Amino acid sequence: DIQLTQSPSFLSASVGDRVTITCRASQGISSYLVWYQQKPGKAPKLLIYAASTLQSGVPSRFSGSGSGTEFTLTISSLQPEDFATYYCQQLNSYPLTFGGGTKVEIK
Amino acid sequence: QVQLVESGGGVVQPGRSLRLSCAVSGFTFSGYTMYWVRQAPGKGLGWVAGISYEGSNKYYAESVEGRFAISRDNSKNMLYLQMNSLRVEDTAVYYCARVEVGYSSRGMDVWGQGTTVTVSS
Numbered sequence: 465d466i467q468l469t470q471s472p473s474f475l476s477a478s479v480g481d482r483v484t485i486t487c488r489a490s491q492g493i494s495s496y497l498v499w500y501q502q503k504p505g506k507a508p509k510l511l512i513y514a515a516s517t518l519q520s521g522v523p524s525r526f527s528g529s530g531s532g533t534e535f536t537l538t539i540s541s542l543q544p545e546d547f548a549t550y551y552c553q554q555l556n557s558y559p560l561t562f563g564g565g566t567k568v569e570i571k
Numbered sequence: 572q573v574q575l576v577e578s579g580g581g582v583v584q585p586g587r588s589l590r591l592s593c594a595v596s597g598f599t600f601s602g603y604t605m606y607w608v609r610q611a612p613g614k615g616l617g618w619v620a621g622i623s624y625e626g627s628n629k630y631y632a633e634s635v636e637g638r639f640a641i642s643r644d645n646s647k648n649m650l651y652l653q654m655n656s657l658r659v660e661d662t663a664v665y666y667c668a669r670v671e672v673g674y675s676s677r678g679m680d681v682w683g684q685g686t687t688v689t690v691s692s
Contacts, residue, residue, distance in 0.1 A: 496676050498676075498677075498678030500616075502616075507682035507683065508679075510678050510679060510680045513678040513680075514676040514677065517677075519680065551615065551616055553678065553679075555675040555676060555678060558630045559618060559631075559632050559633065560621070562615060562616040562618065563615075565615040565616070
């Protein structure tokens, strides 16, 4: 099984900050990596697919990069509505797996 | 509009069964691989099961293999999850989600609102 390790698991930041979240895969997954945002009591929302492609309707302050085993999600200027939990997921092979999540809170 | 609506959750005793349903609308159901994903209280997301567009290929997480069964009825635009021999650790919100056939790198782009399953004596 492919393990995804997200870091950090918790992040405290201020509005306007640049935030970077890392997701490391235990083996190569090419670009079969996506990022979701989840707010309390809500379903996850797709932000980035194929490691670096912005999902339609997602603000351009979100960006993704990486391939193989190391990936990053960057929020260029954190906005109040961005405080949430972020998950990476690999769709390279079964079983599909998620990272443990990164909770972004207001400093 | 594109919509996934789960139902069938509830409170059930350990060892009993429950069947979840996911009604889809607004898109060509047979053009998508479908999944169940769950989230235990206060925990992260966990993939549960997946089924190919025509239903011939099914995939399960090790934790549910042999107890859960995923199925679909493309004529009714319905996805199902039959859950048997339920355990306390199966307590979670269960989501259905879609991935377009041939475009797995695009991820799960539409999710339902979730249905809650509580396994407790």
